[in-house]
Amino acid sequence: MKLLTPLGLLGLISLLILLIIYIIKPNYQQKRISSTFIWKLSLRYRKKKIPISKLRNILIIICQILILTSCAFILAQPNKVLEMPEKTDELIIVLDASASMRSTYDEKTRFERAVDSIIKDYNGMKEEGTMSVIIADAAPHYLFEGKGKLPEDAAFVDEKFDELLLDEMACSYGVSDTEAAFKICEQILKENPDAKIKYYTDTTYGVVPKKIEVVNVGVAKSVEGAIGEWNAGILNARAEYEDNYYAFYVEVACFGKDAEVELTVQIQGANAYDASDYGSQITVSESVYCGQDQTANVVFKYFNTQEEQEDYMAIIDDKTTVVVLDQSQRVFSYQSVHLSLAVSDTFYEDDSFDIYGGQKEVMKVLYTSTMANSFFYGAMNVFSSELADRWDIQYNEHKNEMQAPGDPIEEHVTEGYDFYIYEHDVPNKLPTDGFILLVNPDETPDGLGVNFGQDAPLGSSKSMSALDDTHPLLKNIDASKITISMHKQVLNYDPSFTEVLSVDGRPLVLVKNEVDCKIGIFAFSLHYSSIAIQAAFPQLLYNMFQFFLPPTVERNAYEVNETISFNARGADLTVASVTNIVEPELYTEFPAEYTATIPGTYELFQTAFGKSIYEKIYVKIPETESNIWAYEDSLVDPYSQQQIVDFYDDLLIYIAAALVTLLFCEWWLHLREEV
Amino acid sequence: MKVSFLDDKFFGRLETLSLNLRSNLAGYFGGKHLVSTYGQTVEFSDYREYQFGDDIRRIDWNLYSRFEKYFLKLFTDERQMQIQLFLDCSASMGEDNPQKAAYAVACAAALGYLSVHNMDKVSLNFMKSTGCDNPFGTIIGKNAYFRAVSAMNEMEFVEEVDIEKCVTSCNNTSTGNGLSVIISDFMTDSNWKKAVDYLCYKKRQVLLMQILTPDELDPTYDGRVHLIDSESVDVADTKNMKIKITRSMQLAYEEALRDFKQDIKTYCNKRGVGYVTIRTDIPIERVLFSELLNAGIMG
Incomplete structure (x- = not known):
């Protein structure tokens, strides 16, 4: 037995107090009477006490001593020391499957490098250990849960790891829901609060909970000529119909290093008067300088007059580059605008962008x-x-x-x-x-x-x-x-x-x-x-x-995993990717919703009053995913929630204190009664 | 605070009463108590035949005319008695309980008054320590008695009293000529029975009056008590005692008191001694007109 609070035995001093009280308390109160003659006679008539009645007399003090001793021991918090049962090591792997994990370096994506590390973790795990892998994409889920190194488990785990490495869609094109992923971790922590969490990601966190190990799978930035991962991407682009001509606004950004990038705008079917007119193709290129982790705006615009151009130049900020289109480049309609960056960065998904909706x-x-x-x-x-x-x-x-x-x-x-x-x-x-x-x-x-x-x-x-x-x-x-x-x-x-x-x-x-x-x-x-x-x-x-005649879609550009709401004038509408990466989907009830998981151009086809109507939308990766060196202030702590749930306060001490108080109350009342 | 029942109203009530003494007492000439001997009073008692030497003046000639025999007419005799009142003046009788002392004094005063009222002689003996104090001598007549009564009110109850020694050492105890009354609570270690035996030996009518307070009859205190005896010299005196009064102890006390009283009663019955227990929580009038009447000492 071990006492957690040995000082609690100081409570035994109360026994001494008890004895002192018994000694000093006025046992006999003086009473003056005429004669004690009869009282002395009565002693002979008093019934002889049997041992049990003697015991009864001292029963109160015995009980009091026992109560005080018990209280002292409660305060000392006695505990039986047992050998701690050996706990099995449990490792929870959270694998960031956001689009930025597709950044490729040395012919391997971050995601693949993370999977390789996880495989090493699994192989280096103890025989009795278990591992759970949570894929943190837009809807986090288990890859597998609580698998050890038993043969049947090992085969299953190997199969899952192979799937991760071979499946093109294992790493998503969208953002990851980190909070939801760690919520899943909490379920495991409820059963085993000692489970360790290892988070494979490419985001840097300012504050990381102690029990979570964050492994950044990004390769160091380019410094002093050394090669590292970096990204130049088109964050967003839009066409605005201004003064009878379209102007194109493009946001370009570089992450990981400063770079001068070549932005090319290819306008297909420019200035076509109707559907039968194919129009022309216009190409404009511009070299844009991007500071590290900064966004540069590029505007391709035609000005009707010199004054108009000067006025516009006067109001733009220094981060905006204006490319003035000449008369041959002005556009009042277009079929599509393809924007592209001629760079050799490590993240390719945001190097191009398409704008649709230029034909009325x-x-x-x-x-x-x-x-x-x-x-x-x-x-x-x-x-x-x-x-x-x-x-x-x-x-x-x-x-x-x-x-x-x-x-x-x-x-x-x-x-x-x-x-x-x-x-x-x-x-x-x-x-x-x-x-x-x-x-x-x-x-x-x-x-x-x-x-x-x-x-x-x-x-x-x-x-x-x-x-x-x-x-x-x-x-x-x-x-x-x-x-x-x-x-x-x-x-x-x-x-x-x-x-x-x-x-x-x-x-x-x-x-x-x-x-x-x-x-x-x-x-x-x-x-x-x-x-x-x-x-x-x-x-x-x-x-x-x-x-x-409702518009089919609200706009012509969406992000991956964003819900796209459709309306149709006809009986049905088909959504298909122009690259045929995903299967076409047919909708017959409207308004309908569609969520694109792969970036690229999607074609919407419908028939109304016998006429075929084709429209296109572009699905891009989320803006935040272009930043492959993202920084977050803090990471959610699934352990903190666990501690609140499992924290118990020992109330025995308070009960002991209450008992002692009651005991003294009893003494006090007893004394009063005797007085 | 002094308590006294002795006032004119108290004595006025006693006018109608008289002491009822045994007739076999001798007494002195000149009293009012009828005795069994024949005397010269006008109260007819009996006849007997004439014997030589009898006074021929007492022959009943009416009977001679009928029976032609000489008969003498006999008359009862009236005597004067000596009433001895022994009052226990120990501390237990009133040092701490004026009511008890007042009761004892009132009883003594009442008996004394009845005595002088019936032409008897009274001697007030205050038992103190080992001797009797008789400051007034033999009292005859109400005037002398009332002077003594006024002094009785100032009496002090102190120390302890040896009843045996007090009674036996009393030098004015005559033989067979009256009533001796001992007024006490009898809660004493002295052998009071010897005192009674002495008085019986002196052929006196004896009456024991035991004065008890309610607190003595039924103690109301309990718990751990250090009982201080009023007759004790100091706290360490052996008369004092420490006791835990529980319910069983109270029952033992009741039993002891009951046996104590029964012992006195049995002892008195065996010797034809009167015994009265008086509670101080009942009115004094009830004591005189009920308790003493029932005991036959008053008539």
């Missing part, structure tokens, strides 16, 4: 009316500039004036456009190659699914009301501010239509959004409503564009 889709709009007005044209003008980078809106007006009796009836145009607006006079057979808007139709076209009645005056102007304020068509529109005095009765409509606006419970605006049939109906004349003279009118038309 032509949107042909037909407006047909027997009582033509300028409201639609005005509204189109308002939001066409808003959609200028996406649509080239071509507006055509066909005034189908009221015919005199006997005149031949003019045929309706029902094909060749993307957006048909029929006001009053509508064709019997609706077009099938575009989205249709019927405004106050005089007749009901075949197969429309809506039956119209007579014009219904409301007597006075009334406000419209929305059945669902959150409907996409009503975005930024307050329906109650739109008034109407007469409308066309809608007797009934097909369930495929959705009622958007109404007055007095009678439908005014109906929409139908199906794959091959996109129809909007205004059951009122613009002349009997205030909508045409309000900002709500162009807004409503803009919302219709977005509702019926």
